[in-house]
Amino acid sequence: MGREVAESCIDGVIIEMVSAYSTRFYSSKPDVAARRIEAIGYQVGHQLSERYTMERPRFADHLEAIKFICKDFWTEVFKKQIDNLKTNHRGTFVLQDNHFRWLTRISLDPAVVANTEAASEGESGADSGAQMTSMLLYFPCGIIRGALTNLGIPCAVSADMSNLPACKFPCDTRQLVVLVF
C-alpha cells in the first residue's frame, strides 16, 4: 500500500498545476483560478483524510480532529508535523508550519526583484512573487479544508505567508458551525 512519489515530482506537479491555472487557463481572472486550485486541493484533502483516518478511533470533538490534521495528516503529507497550533476557543484554529515544504523551493524571481529594485519600485516585483506564492498556497488550503470538512468540520481556511518559508493556516470553523446549528 505504501506507494510513494518523489517529493520533487510532487513539487513539480503542483507548481506546474498552479502556473497552468493561473497563467494559462484563467490568466485573466485570478480569483477563478484560485477557486479551481482550491477545489482540487479540497478533493485531494477529502480523499486523503478518508485514507489516513483508517484504523483510527473516531474523533470525540473538533479539537481531536484538528490535532489529527496537525500530527498524522501533516506527517503523511509533508513528513513533518505542524509546528504550532493556536486557537481562540471560539472555533478558530491557526496551524503554523515554520518550514512549509512546498514553499522552501519558492524564491522570488531574481530578475524581477533586480529590475524592480533598479526601477526602485519594489511593490510590483514583490507583488508578483507574493501573488505567485499565494497561488501556490491555495492548494494546501484546499487540502486542509477538504480534510476537515470530510471529518465533519466545515470551515474556511486561508493562508498567511508573511514570513516565508513559515506559513500559517487559519481555519475558521465558527460561522459555519453557526450555520450548522
Added chain:
Amino acid sequence: MIVCVAVVGHQNNPLYLESFTGGDDALKLHHIVHCSLDVIDERVNNPKRSASTLNETFLGLLYPTENYKVYGYLTNTKVKLIMVTTDLDVKDADVRSFFRKFHAAYVDAVSNPFHVPGKKITSNSFSERVGTIVKSFGHSMSL
C-alpha cells in the same frame, strides 16, 4: 454467510448496497440496512457506553433480526459500513478484520479521482473486491 454489505454516506444516503443471496430479497435487505442506520445514530449519539468503545469505528452487533445479524462500522468521515450475515456464531475478530478490508476497499474506491464524493459507488473493481472479501469471510468462518 454474509448476505449483504452496504456503504451509507454521511447523509444516510446509500452509496453502495450489494446482496449476496441469489434470491430477490433486495427489498428486505434495503429495509434492514436502512433500519440499522437508526441503531447507529442511537449508538453514536447517546454515549452511555464507556469512552473506549465510544469512539471505536467498529460498532459491533447493531441488532439481531429474526434470522439476520447486522454489524456496523462507522468511519471517521461518518460513512457507515454495514454487514448483514446469517451466521449465528460470528467471531468478533472475523467481523473486525472483514470491516478493515472492506474499509480499505472503500477508501481506494473513493480515492478514484473520477468518483464524485457523495454519489453512488459504481466501480466494478470495487464490487469485485468486495465480493472476494465477502467470500474470504465465509471461508475463514468455515475453517
Added chain:
Amino acid sequence: MDPIRTYLGRLLLEEITPVVMVITTPLAEEACQKNGFSFVDMLLPFSLFPRIDVPVRTASDQPYRLQMFKLRLFHASNIRKQNYEAAEEHLKRVISDLNEKNPPDLLSEPPQLDTALTKSESDLCPGWIKTFNKELIRTVSFSEHESFDHPVACILVASSKDEEPINKFTDLFNMDQTPPLLNEGVMDPKMLKHYVLLHDNQDGSTENAASIFAEMRGTFGQYDCKMLCINSLREGDENNNEVMWLPYRNYGILDHGKTCCLNTDDLNQIREFMQDLTCNHIIPYMEQKIRILNQQVSTTRKGFRNQIKNLWWRKGKDDMPEAPDGPMYTFSSVESQIRLLGDYAFMLRDYELALSNYRLLSTDYKLDKAWKRYAGVQEMCALSYFMLDQSRKEAEYCMENAFATYLKVGSLAQRNATRCGLWWAEMLKARGQYKEASSVYTRVSNEEPTLHAAIMLEQASCCYLLSRPPMLRKYGFHLILAGNRYYMSDQKQHAIRAYRNALFVYRDNSWSYINDHVHFNIGRWYGSLGSLDVAIKHVLEILACGHQSQPTQNLFLNEFFHFVQSAGKRFDVHKLRLPTINMSSFKVIHEDHRTYASAADFDMQESVWRDLEEEMTPTASAPRANWLDTHPKSSLKTYDHCVCVAGEVVRVEIELKNPLQIPIPISGISLMCELSGNSDASTLDNGAASFAVDESTGHTESPVNRLMDGDDSSFNLSKHDLVLGGGETKRVKLKVTPKVEGILKIVGVRWTLSESVVGYRYFEVNTKKKTKAKKGARISSGKNLTLIVIKGISKLEGRIDGLPAKAFMGDLQLLNLKLRNTSESAVKNIKMKINHPRYLIPGNSRETDLSIPQCLGEKNAHEEERYNLTDNKDTYKNLLFSFSESNVVQGGETFSWPIWFHCGTPGKVSLLISIYYEMENSTSGMTYRTLRMHHILEVLPSLDASFVISPCPSKLKEYLVRMDIVNRASSESFSLHQLSCVGDKWAISTLPSCTDITSVQTVLAGQALSCFFKIQDLNGVTEGECTGHRSNMLMGTEGSREQLFDISKSPLIDFHYQERHHQDKLAKVSESLLDFILISKAIGSNFESEAGSSHQLLSHHMCHCSVTRKSLISWRMSVPYTIYHDFSSSICEVELHVDVLNCSPNQVNVQVSTFDYTPDTTENPSSDWSGASSLSTKQSGWSDISLENDIRVMSSPKKVQKYHKSTSESAPPFVWCGSSAIQLSLEPACAARVPLKVCVFAPGTYNLSNYELRWKDVEGLSGSSAGQGHPFYLTVLEGPHGKVTPV
C-alpha cells in the same frame, strides 16, 4: 406521574374489577327484552361509579377511601373461557365494525415529517386500536389460573310472574346454567348472593309482587333481597326519552330504536340498586373476605416456621407427576386462597397486600412448576409494582418473566402472553420508554396471527416515532411490515394507511428502492380499491425508475397503463417523468430578418455570419434596431425579445431521454403555445408571470385543453410520433407556425405516452431568461420563449443544385443557385456574399444554359466578358456579388443563377453563402432580410502536380520543366487533358525528343508519373517568332482532337486568381516565374453518384513555380564553331561574345575576366573581390586597368573593343585580346552581351575555357564560375581567306 392517571392505570381500574354474575329466569329476561336488551345490559350503564366515596380499611386497619369503582356484570352463561376460534371470530367482528364506525381517511394528503413529529400518541395510532387491545385482553378473561375474573357476587333474578319464585331462586343457582369453572371447583361457590325480584309494571299492579318480595325477605334475609319495577312507562307521557337513554347510548346498547318502556323512576331505581349493591354489599364483602383470607394466610404461611414447613412440604410434592399446566388447584387450596386474597386486594387497590401475596405465591408456583399460574402471578406482581409506582426494574423483570413463561407454556397461554405483552408495553409507555415498548410490541406481533400482528406492529411503529430521539427509519420499517400484514389479512385500507404514513421516511433521501416499493404498493391497493386517480398519482412517482431491474420496470409500466385504461378518461400529467426532458438541450430556432436555408444552418455562430454580411447589410452593428425603430409599437422593452414572421415556422428543439430499459412509444409531441393578439410589450412580462402563477397552483383546469383551443385559429403546431428505445435519447424538432401577428409565447411541450397518458411540461427557461436578459440578450438568444410575431413578409428560399458533399480537389463544376420567393410580394436588390470565393464564384446570366465543358472551349469565348484581371485581384478576397438591379424576384417565382464551383485544397471546408435582399414594399418594419446557406464540403485529394523548372543549358530563354504528378485519390483515376501556363508570356511545348507523353495520359489511383516539357519565355520575342508557340498544350492523344480550354477566361482565370491569392501565402520563393494550370478529367470514377458526370473537369492550379538554379546568373559563350582562315596572310582574330543573364531578383555585378594560362585550382575559387586583387598581383597591370575599364563599361561598352597584342611569356596556342577583365552590373532579369576577341596563331582546336565569371549581388550573395567557364571549343582550319562560316 401518578400511575392512576396513566392509561394503564385507568385500564386496570376498569378491567380488573369485581365480577358480578347474573342469573335470570326466562320470564325476567323477557320482561327486559321488551326494551330490546337483556337484564345485564339494563344494569350496565349503572355499573360504573365515577365517584363513590366508600371508606375501606386495609387488612392492617389502615383506612382509605375508594373514589372510582366499577363492577363487571356478566350473565352466567358468559362466564366461561372462550375457545380460541370463538375469540378470533369475535376479534374479527370487532375490527370490522370498528372500521365501519370510523374508516381510515385515505384521501387526505399523507403526513409530512415535521407534522408527524409533532403529533401526540393519541392521533398517531388510531383510537380503535385501543378498543381492539381491550377486546383482545378480554378474550382471556375467566381463565382458571387467575381469580380476579371470578364472580364476587351473584345476582339471582326472577320475575314476579314466575310461579313460586322462591324455589326458582334456589334452583336458579343450582341449575346447570352456572358457569363450568364453578362446577369444576375452580371458583368458590360460596359467593355473595343477591336476590332480585323483577316486576314488570305492564303486567298489572305490584301487590302480587310485593307479597312475593315479602316472602323472599323471609327466606333469604332482610338485606339480600331487592325488588325492581321496570317498564313502568305509561302511554301518553313520551317525555324526555333521549335524556334518559343517554347512558345506554354511550354504552352502544340500544342502537335499534325499540320502544322503550322504562321511565325515570325505573332508572333511578336501578341506579340506587346498583349503588346499594356496590357500597353496602360487595365492597364490605370483599373487605371482610380479605381480612379472613389474610388471617388464614398469615397463620399458615407467614412467619419463618411456616416458610420452612411450606418449603419442605413442597419438596415432598415434587415426585407427583407434572400436569401440563402445573398441578390442579381447587378454590380451597392454599394457593388459590392466596391468589384470591391478592386479587381482591388488588381490586380494592390495596396494592401492598396484593404484591406481598403475589410474591409469596410466585415462589410456590415456581416450586410446583405450575408455570401458567406462576406467569399470571408474576404479571400481577408487575402490575402492582406499577400501581405502587416503585422499583421499575422489578416491575419490568416480572413482566419479562411472565411474558417468557407464558410463551414457554405454549399455545394454551399464548393469548395470555399477548395480554401480558400489551400491559407491559403500556407500562413502558407510561414511563416514556417508548423504544422498549416498541420492541415488546414487536415480540408480541411474532406470537399473534397476521391481523393482530399488523396492529401490534403499527403500535410498535408509533412507539418508535414517539421515542426521543425519534427513530424514523424503524418507524417506517414497522409501518411497512404492518401494512404488509394488513394486506395479507385483506384489510386494504389499513394497509394503505400504514404505507402512506411511512412515505415521508423514504421520500427525501435516496432510498429509491424502498420508496418505489411503497409507492407502487400504495398505488396498486388504491387501484384495487377503485380510487384510480390516487393510484395513478402514486404510480406516476415511480415511472422513471431507471435503477430498477427491467422486469420491475415492466411491472410498473404495465400496472400504470392498466390503471389508466381502467380509469378510462384522459390524464394530463404535469411534469410526467417519462420521458425525461433535457432542458439544457432546449433551443428555439426562429427567423427574423435572418432566414436560413435549412435548420442545420442555425447552428453556425452568429458572429461568423455577421462578419460575412458586414458590408452587405445596412447596419451590421445592431441589425435589428434599424427596422425595430420603424416598428410602430416597438419600445425598448421589446428590443431584446426576438421576432418572428407570421406564416413562418418557429422550431423548437428538445432532447427526450428514456430512462427505462424498455422502449416506450410517444405520440403527438407538440408545443403548447399562446398567441396573444396585441403586440404590446408590457403583456410579455405579466404573461410570463401568469404562467408562473398557474404552475404554482398546479393547473386545476388542464392547460393542455386551454392551450389547444387557440391552435386552429392563430397558429398551427406540428405533431411528432416516435418510439424511444431503452435508454435512448432523441432530439425532436417541434414546429409552431403563427398565422397572425401578435405575441407568441411558447409555453411548454405536450406529449402522449403510449396513447394513454398526456404529459406536459412548462419551459422554465422563460423566467431564467428574464434575469439573463439584463446581462445581455446574446446569451439567451437560443432560449427565447416570447416572440413578437410581425406581419408576414416575403421570404426567399434558396438552394444550390448539385452542390456535392464530396468532391475531388480541383473539381470544376457549373452549379445552379435557385432562389424561390415563397411569398407573393417581390424582393429586389439581391446581393450575395460567399466566404470562400476560392470555391464558389458566381457566373453571369448567360452561362445558365451552358454546360461544362463546352462553355470552357475557346470557340465561344466572349471576349468582352474577359475580366480585367489586375483589378480583380483585390476584390476577390471576400466576394460581394450584387446581382444586377434589373432582376426582381416576383412573388412565387424562382430565380436561378449560375455558380461556378471549384475545389481547393483537400479537407473539410464549410461554405457560407449569405444572400441579402430587400422588400419591394416593406409594410412591416422589416426592410431587408438575409438568406443564409451553409454547406459543408469535403474535398478529396486528387492529382497532385509539382513542377521543377531548370534552365535549358543550350538556350537562355528556354527552360526544361519536369512535372511530377501523383494521383492521391483512393480509387479514382484521371486523364490528363491540358497543361497551360498562365499569361501569354510563356509558350509551352513538348520536348522534341520525347513527344510521347501521350502514352501516359491517364493516371491511375496512387500512380505517380513525371513528364518533361519545354517552356519558352516569350519576352522580347517578336510576334513572328512566337507564332506556333502556344501557352496551352493538349496532353491527350494526338489522334483525338479534343478542344483546348481557354484558361484566360472566366471562370478558370477567376479561380486561378483565387488560387494564386491563396497560394501567395504559402509561396516561399520570392521570385516566381510562372503559373501552370493542369486540367484533367475524372474517368472510371466510383464517385459518379456524388460528383456527377464521369467527364467532369478538374483544374489544378500550380502558382509561383520558379526556376531552380544553382547560381544567380547564367551565361553562354556564343561563337562560330569552325573558322577557316588563311594563316599565311595574318593571324586569325575571332570575335566571340558571352551572354550573361541575371536571374536573381536584384541587381548583380558581374566581372568577366580572361587569362592566358590555365589557372590552377588551388587559389582560384576565391570568390570575393579581395581574392581578385590578390589574383591581380600575379597578373601585371590588372588592378589599374580594371578600374578604368570599369568606368568604361559603365559609360560605353563600345570602347571595350580596342585590341592590343598580349605579351605573355607562357604562350598558349591562342591569346585573349582586348580587355582581360570586364565588369558590368545587371538589372534583375535582364541580359547583357560581353564581346571578347581571341587571336589564334595556327590552325587547330582550342579549348577556350580559361575565362572566369565572378558576380555579386547587392545582398552580398556572391559566387564565381567554378574555376573556368563552360568549356568551349574553337576549331580553326587553314582555308580561303576571310571566309568565316558560322554554324
